[in-house]
Amino acid sequence: GESVGLHLPTLSVQEGDNSIINCAYSNSASDYFIWYKQESGKGPQFIIDIRSNMDKRQGQRVTVLLNKTVKHLSLQIAATQPGDSAVYFCAEIYRDDKIIFGKGTRLHILP
């Protein structure tokens, strides 16, 4: 179906290590993708976005990779910190401007 999904519901990472959060999408017509971070008791917060004409985009400590061949999106967080603990959502936007969020991955930081 036309949905955005995530491979793992929970990811545990040692503090200081790199985190990789994955997302599979099924709609080849989607042309814009966004990663959001949602901390407990708060609304989602924009992290980084990428358009379908790109395969990589970097921000501060974060990198998003887009593989259109296998319809896969990933978020890499470098040197994971306790403040990175949250639920991470990917979202895809279709060409008719519809947005669909994935179910989310909880990132748990181990001390």
Next chain:
Amino acid sequence: DAGVTQSPTHLIKTRGQQVTLRCSPKSGHDTVSWYQQALGQGPQFIFQYYEEEERQRGNFPDRFSGHQFPNYSSELNVNALLLGDSALYLCASSLGQGMTYEQYFGPGTRLTVT
């Protein structure tokens, strides 16, 4: 610079009742979108308001309606509440119509229907 604010924080209603949720956008933003987030799920798009009109709508029944005021604030109304309407309702504001403008989310209103 005030961010997106929503009221109330929590709300408990009975099946069949009606509810109104309120949202004030981030200063300078003119577009408001509403989302429903069930526990353990990602947000689901309800609708978007720009220039006081509903511009886009997700797969939600007509029981869900909204309004945008001249000061860009917005209300979400839900009639004939069902148990399944229990969720966190999120408001997001942006500068510009459409989904490709960066959206800033409020903390949400937790609605419980009993």
